[in-house]
Amino acid sequence: MVAVQQEKNGHARILAAARTLFDSHGFHQTSMAELASEAQVSVGQIYRLFKSKEDIIEALVHDDADQWCKDMGALQVRLDSGELTIEQTFEQLLIQTIDEKDEALSFDILxxxxxxxxVADTIGAMCQRFRVYIRSFACAANDRLSGEALDAAEEMLLACLFGLGHRSISRPRLSAEVAARRTAQMIIAALRGVQ
Amino acid sequence: MVAVQQEKNGHARILAAARTLFDSHGFHQTSMAELASEAQVSVGQIYRLFKSKEDIIEALVHDDADQWCKDMGALQVRLDSGELTIEQTFEQLLIQTIDEKDEALSFDILxxxxxxxxVADTIGAMCQRFRVYIRSFACAANDRLSGEALDAAEEMLLACLFGLGHRSISRPRLSAEVAARRTAQMIIAALRGVQ
Structure with missing residues (x-):
């Protein structure tokens, strides 16, 4: 049991160290030795838990995807229960997405x-999970959406979320709260305005 | 004159080679020696024209920004002359943006x-140039937009363009043409639906 717990701690420490080092120095510029030192494990221990550096990247993407899907699932529950309107649901979703952390790392991974x-397959699979929630939110805003119009709404929403997640590069003037609130209004108008 | 022309050819060849190598192998994983070999120049010639590899990245961003601004300027002329409606203008803008080339390179640069x-300042300045056109297009769709609502429209449009430019990572189902046409409709509805 102690060994299992140590292995688990090692796994978490390696991922936390990878997130820090890959973000600050870059994925390719970080060596396994530096990673081991930051995570306070041996290089051997990293290789017992991960096949390669790419394998660590995949674990980071999986962790992020799980967290985002958990957040979207929680929003879906609040929408379904009537606690949030669909406009408030989009506003909350945008607040959670805007000004993503670890952006340098995200771009390295992309x-x-x-x-x-x-890595492409892992990201593709992650987006498929997002699409299920996004599609459901689009239909909650306009239940007449179907076929190509619904597919296009899904694309537009994914693009908006991705773009706002990385808006810091374009030096935005509006606060995250204002941008989220106003974008949610525009999204509702967009979804209800399509044939 | 011959020397000036050779220098100009060298400059263009270095940038073309950098675009190819940085995109396929990565910015940090490409050495100046490899770049010189691909561009058929000496390493010394690269350093006469560019201070550093980062300087080459900046030149690539400037080239892309100039091209995009030229394209947006041309759309503005067609919109102003009445050749294109504002919905058609957005559709054309999206067609030009969707499925951007050299995506690995873009993400490395970001x-x-x-x-x-x-590099951050160069990208920030590039986005400022885009914002002028995007703001003008937003006002063409709804001339009552001003203040915070117009700022928010600008953010949403930038996000959409950026997101659709990189939609390939999410494995989209719709063709570029259909996505551009339908997103243009939704953008118009979004811009006209805000207070």
Missing amino acids: AESFRNGE | AESFRNGE
Whole structure:
């Protein structure tokens, strides 16, 4: 039991160290030795838990995807129970998405996905999970949406979330709260205005 | 004159080679020697024209920004002359933006912008240039937009363009044409639906 717990702690420490180092120095510029030192484990222990550095990237993407899906699932419950209107649901979703953390790391991972099919598959699968929630939210805003119009709404919403998550690069003037509230209003108008 | 022309050719060849190599192998994983070989110039010639690899990245961003602004300026002329409606203008803008090329390179550059203030400033300045056009298009869709509502419209449009430019990572089902046409309709509804 102690060994299992230590392994679990090691796993979490390696991922936390990877998040810090990959974000500050870059994925390719971080060596396994630096990672081991930051995580206070041996290089051997990293290789017992992860096949490669790419494998660590995949674990980070999985962790993020799980967290985001948990957040979206919680919003769905609050929407279904009537606690939130659909406009408030989008506002909350945007607040959670805007000004994402670890942006340098995100972009490193996205660049890697174009050079590594496994990372691309992991990100593709993550987006599929998001699409289920996003589609459901789009239908909650306008239950006449279907077919191509619903597919297009899904694309537009994914694009907005991704873009606002990375808006810091464009030096935005509005606070996250104001941008989220006003974008939620525009999203509702967009979803209700389509044929 | 011949020397000037050779220098100009060298400059263009270095940028073209950088675009290819940085995109396929990564910015940090490409050495100046590899770049010189691909561009058929000497390493010394690269350093006569560019201070550093970061300087090359900045030149690439400037080139892209110039091209995008030229495209947006051309759309503005067609909109002003009445050749395009505002919905058609957004559709064309989206068609030009969707499924951007050199995506791995884009993400490498964006990651670098979080670790290098000069690259961040270059990207920030580029976005300022885009904002002028985007703001003008938003007002063409709804001339009552002003203040915070107009700022928010600008943020939402920038986010949509950025997100759709990188939609390939989410494995979209719709063609670029259909996504652009339908998103243009939703954008118009969004811009006209705000108070």
